[in-house]
Amino acid sequence: MASFSSTISSPRHALSPNTFVHEAKHKRISGSHCRTFPLHSQRSPICRMGFISRFERKETTKHQIFASVTDTTVDKSPEKVKLPKGDIWSVHKFGGTCVGTSERIKNVANVILSDDSEGKLVIVSAMSKVTDMMYDLINKAQSRDESYISALDAVLEKHRSTAVDILEGDDLGSFLSQLHHDISNLKAMLRAIYIAGHATESFTDFVVGHGELWSAQLLSSVVRKNGVDCQWMDTREVLIVNPTSSNQVDPDYTESEKRLEKWYSKNQSKTIVATGFIASTPENIPTTLKRDGSDFSAAIMGALFRAGQVTIWTDVDGVYSADPRKVSEAVILKTLSYQEAWEMSYFGANVLHPRTIIPVMRYDIPIIIRNIFNLSAPGTKICHPSADCYEDDQRLESFVKGFATIDNLALVNVEGTGMAGVPGTASAIFDAVKDVGANVIMISQASSEHSVCFAVPEKEVKAVAEALQSRFRQALAAGRLSQVAVIPNCSILAAVGQKMASTPGVSATLFNALAKANINVRAIAQGCSEYNVTVVLKREDCIRGLRAVHSRFYLSRTTIAMGIIGPGLIGSTLLDQLRDQAATLKEEFNIDLRVMGITGSRTMLLSDSGIDLSRWRELQKEEGVMADLEKFIHHVHGNHFIPNTVVVDCTADSLIASHYNNWLRKGIHVVTPNKKANSGPLDQYLKLRALQRQSYTHYFYEATVGAGLPIISTLRGLLETGDRILRIEGIFSGTLSYIFNNFIGSRNFSEVVAEAKQAGYTEPDPRDDLSGTDVQRKVIILARESGLKLELSDIPVESLVPEPLQASASAEDFMQKLPQFDHELAAKRQIAEDAGEVLRYVGVVDVVKQEGEVKLRTYKKDHPFAQLSGSDNIIAFTTTRYKDKQPLIVRGPGAGAEVTAGGVFSDILRLASYLGAPS
Ligand code: ADP
Ligand code: ASP
Ligand code: MG
Numbered sequence: 001m002a003s004f005s006s007t008i009s010s011p012r013h014a015l016s017p018n019t020f021v022h023e024a025k026h027k028r029i030s031g032s033h034c035r036t037f038p039l040h041s042q043r044s045p046i047c048r049m050g051f052i053s054r055f056e057r058k059e060t061t062k063h064q065i066f067a068s069v070t071d072t073t074v075d076k077s078p079e080k081v082k083l084p085k086g087d088i089w090s091v092h093k094f095g096g097t098c099v100g101t102s103e104r105i106k107n108v109a110n111v112i113l114s115d116d117s118e119g120k121l122v123i124v125s126a127m128s129k130v131t132d133m134m135y136d137l138i139n140k141a142q143s144r145d146e147s148y149i150s151a152l153d154a155v156l157e158k159h160r161s162t163a164v165d166i167l168e169g170d171d172l173g174s175f176l177s178q179l180h181h182d183i184s185n186l187k188a189m190l191r192a193i194y195i196a197g198h199a200t201e202s203f204t205d206f207v208v209g210h211g212e213l214w215s216a217q218l219l220s221s222v223v224r225k226n227g228v229d230c231q232w233m234d235t236r237e238v239l240i241v242n243p244t245s246s247n248q249v250d251p252d253y254t255e256s257e258k259r260l261e262k263w264y265s266k267n268q269s270k271t272i273v274a275t276g277f278i279a280s281t282p283e284n285i286p287t288t289l290k291r292d293g294s295d296f297s298a299a300i301m302g303a304l305f306r307a308g309q310v311t312i313w314t315d316v317d318g319v320y321s322a323d324p325r326k327v328s329e330a331v332i333l334k335t336l337s338y339q340e341a342w343e344m345s346y347f348g349a350n351v352l353h354p355r356t357i358i359p360v361m362r363y364d365i366p367i368i369i370r371n372i373f374n375l376s377a378p379g380t381k382i383c384h385p386s387a388d389c390y391e392d393d394q395r396l397e398s399f400v401k402g403f404a405t406i407d408n409l410a411l412v413n414v415e416g417t418g419m420a421g422v423p424g425t426a427s428a429i430f431d432a433v434k435d436v437g438a439n440v441i442m443i444s445q446a447s448s449e450h451s452v453c454f455a456v457p458e459k460e461v462k463a464v465a466e467a468l469q470s471r472f473r474q475a476l477a478a479g480r481l482s483q484v485a486v487i488p489n490c491s492i493l494a495a496v497g498q499k500m501a502s503t504p505g506v507s508a509t510l511f512n513a514l515a516k517a518n519i520n521v522r523a524i525a526q527g528c529s530e531y532n533v534t535v536v537l538k539r540e541d542c543i544r545g546l547r548a549v550h551s552r553f554y555l556s557r558t559t560i561a562m563g564i565i566g567p568g569l570i571g572s573t574l575l576d577q578l579r580d581q582a583a584t585l586k587e588e589f590n591i592d593l594r595v596m597g598i599t600g601s602r603t604m605l606l607s608d609s610g611i612d613l614s615r616w617r618e619l620q621k622e623e624g625v626m627a628d629l630e631k632f633i634h635h636v637h638g639n640h641f642i643p644n645t646v647v648v649d650c651t652a653d654s655l656i657a658s659h660y661n662n663w664l665r666k667g668i669h670v671v672t673p674n675k676k677a678n679s680g681p682l683d684q685y686l687k688l689r690a691l692q693r694q695s696y697t698h699y700f701y702e703a704t705v706g707a708g709l710p711i712i713s714t715l716r717g718l719l720e721t722g723d724r725i726l727r728i729e730g731i732f733s734g735t736l737s738y739i740f741n742n743f744i745g746s747r748n749f750s751e752v753v754a755e756a757k758q759a760g761y762t763e764p765d766p767r768d769d770l771s772g773t774d775v776q777r778k779v780i781i782l783a784r785e786s787g788l789k790l791e792l793s794d795i796p797v798e799s800l801v802p803e804p805l806q807a808s809a810s811a812e813d814f815m816q817k818l819p820q821f822d823h824e825l826a827a828k829r830q831i832a833e834d835a836g837e838v839l840r841y842v843g844v845v846d847v848v849k850q851e852g853e854v855k856l857r858t859y860k861k862d863h864p865f866a867q868l869s870g871s872d873n874i875i876a877f878t879t880t881r882y883k884d885k886q887p888l889i890v891r892g893p894g895a896g897a898e899v900t901a902g903g904v905f906s907d908i909l910r911l912a913s914y915l916g917a918p919s
Pocket of ligand 3 (some may be wrong): 095292352353582
């Protein structure tokens with residue numbers, strides 16, 4: 001029995017081993033008898049098609065008569081059937097994963113059977129991984145690695161066991177004998193490659209195409225088993241392509257159409273299962289459409305049949321707005337224009353081979369991408385934008401359909417003043433690039449003509465740079481060209497959309513999203529087609545950039561990844577507030593906050609998609625790991641799909657504060673109630689502020705002064721609108737506010753302190769409040785915000801801790817001894833009282849005199865500071881607009897976990913609105 005797949009399509013050089021030659025002759029002769037076997041009855045024996053290697057053609061001359069006799073008979077036959085072309089045909093292409101196992105092959109057969117189109121043409125890929133395995137055989141054999149033999153056995157076993165699962169009786173027997181036959185041929189061929197230590201391209205193409213030959217035979221047998229007449233087609237008999245210099249092939253439609261007619265006249269059937277990926281040259285040498293080429297096969301066949309539609313079945317619900325493996329929030333696109341689909345696939349969306357579009361576009365045949373594992377999903381329809389199916393609304397966002405990336409690129413920059421206005425430079429550059437066979441993926445030339453920059457695959461850049469150096473040696477030596485520079489480790493990020501580039505604002509939004517993610521763009525190209533804007537980024541920024549731009553166009557919500565440091569009183573209150581508010585924020589304000597990590601000093605809890613805040617305490621106990629700040633930051637910032645990161649420092653630790661600079665540099669926003677950074681060394685503060693101004697990274701610290709009260713923001717507002725601050729004076733300590741508000745009548749100072757301690761208003765050691773250093777830190781923060789360049793030590797503080805008790809061993813000891821000093825403050829209170837005044841512990845920033853202080857002052861009883869109750873803070877801003885007697889006053893509770901956490905929360909929301917959340 002002739003074996004078409006192995007014998008007649010053996011490449012011309014394949015036949016050096018004697019056994020092989022012998023076998024080839026033998027097969028052809030037996031093929032010439034054209035016996036019909038159950039499985040092989042669908043094949044075209046050699047005598048009909050003359051699909052032979054050159055080697056064999058030479059040999060066949062003596063059998064010529066057979067071929068011509070057969071052909072003549074067919075040609076003269078009155079009942080020769082013409083291929084009915086047109087809408088009656090529906091084309092289905094099944095990718096490797098669709099036919100990856102015996103179960104899946106059966107499932108595919110069911111999908112075919114349930115399509116009620118009149119004619120069905122099915123293009124099938126090799127079972128998943130098989131093409132890789134076949135390439136691996138070649139690589140092993142040519143590098144003289146004996147293990148190609150066992151690897152070939154694995155290929156045999158994979159197909160044998162699948163066949164045993166899904167076929168039976170004669171069908172199984174025929175398939176297995178064919179399979180064994182093919183494998184023994186391959187073995188001989190691989191042996192030859194092993195000996196030669198080299199495989200030609202046609203050897204390789206012949207070997208690797210077997211995966212499709214086997215999967216197509218298996219699938220067609222299963223369809224037939226279900227009682228449907230079904231022919232299988234070895235597309236090498238029909239599809240004729242011409243190789244091009246760029247490792248691609250161009251279909252010869254005229255010749256292919258002729259061969260298809262011929263094939264159909266002998267194999268007419270309304271259900272045809274054809275091999276994807278493989279084809280022949282006009283000389284009948286087996287070739288392939290190159291990796292992932294089955295999509296292209298389906299499109300060409302769709303065009304040859306003038307099919308009604310081509311469905312590409314794969315393992316995802318359709319074309320996503322970005323690679324779903326990289327952007328988990330990507331959405332399925334309902335429709336795409338041919339151009340958009342082409343651009344997406346060209347720039348790396350491997351859901352569709354880029355060349356799939358052209359053949360079907362010629363006849364306006366729509367392509368549908370569907371998921372074999374989710375038949376309920378309608379998929380993505382690729383069609384002409386004017387077609388009824390195409391949905392195109394006019395929102396700005398809809399101008400961008402999707403994003404794709406290509407990694408492992410290098411930029412080459414050819415620069416020099418001698419280039420401007422000199423015709424032929426670009427052509428000389430790209431000539432040199434062409435000579436080394438490198439593929440240029442994108443080109444950009446500044447209109448000053450001083451530089452031409454282009455991207456090539458990283459593995460080709462060395463050769464390209466050398467070629468350019470040598471081509472331009474003279475120009476470089478003479479200084480007409482200043483350099484040929486290579487920038488390695490780059491990636492391309494492409495945004496694709498019908499007319500995106502021509503719509504004002506779309507590109508701006510794209511670049512804005514990149515800027516906000518603190519990503520530097522190295523080169524830009526925009527095709528005149530206006531379907532695409534391409535940017536070159538550092539490789540390490542690529543995924544973050546992709547997620548940032550994707551979320552800008554596709555997530556209507558502003559998504560922020562949060563890392564919370566210090567789940568103490570304020571931190572845990574904040575987490576509870578976030579838990580209670582998250583849903584409302586998402587639904588009503590489009591803000592999506594996700595806590596990706598919580599770390600204390602000992603344990604940390606990390607999550608890839610966001611911690612369930614209703615259970616964070618339990619989760620921390622159950623799943624917490626040893627705290628490691630570096631790992632924590634890396635996780636929160638680097639290891640997820642969210643473009644914006646904020647670290648919320650709820651500690652009072654200066655060590656944590658010392659990291660802000662580094663975090664901001666990395667593009668991590670910082671929100672904190674921790675005073676240590678802003679009240680620490682002046683140069684550290686100035687650096688943070690400078691960083692903030694240079695980048696789009698934000699640093700908010702409203703809760704460092706007055707907890708949730710709008711103090712820093714009020715001050716900023718005044719300054720930014722051109723007001724001049726003259727003086728800030730206030731009661732900044734909730735504890736001291738409480739103490740003096742209650743230090744009335746004949747009450748003792750120590751008694752009020754004890755009461756405040758009891759009520760939890762003081763630090764565990766009340767001296768931390770009474771010493772005034774906390775107020776001093778707030779004063780320095782406000783002084784610096786107002787533009788004063790002062791150190792903490794420049795702010796004198798009047799401590800309320802009596803001198804002899806400053807060194808007391810413990811808080812208890814202090815509390816016990818404090819009554820001994822009650823008379824001092826009682827006396828001061830009396831003097832004030834006599835003058836109609838009260839005592840208040842205040843902080844003052846005198847901007848005019850460029851100084852600040854913290855002290856006990858007296859105020860008239862009708863002064864706003866005298867009217868306070870509880871633990872309220874009050875801050876008075878005297879400015880050129882808010883003059884002396886009428887300062888701007890902010891007053892309210894300025895201490896406690898709820899209001900402090902609330903202040904931090906409102907900074908987080910401010911960040912969200914800076915990042916683009918709707919107001
Ligand atoms: P097949 O073997 O069926 O041809 P491929 O692996 O070639 O399948 O293509 C499907 C894969 O393409 C999907 O599993 C998905 O991971 C990937 N992919 C990359 N970009 C996109 C995108 N924008 N939309 C959908 N899938 C994409
Ligand atoms: N089997 C071939 C490959 O893996 C062709 C395809 O599946 O599209 O490259
Ligand atoms: Mg594919």
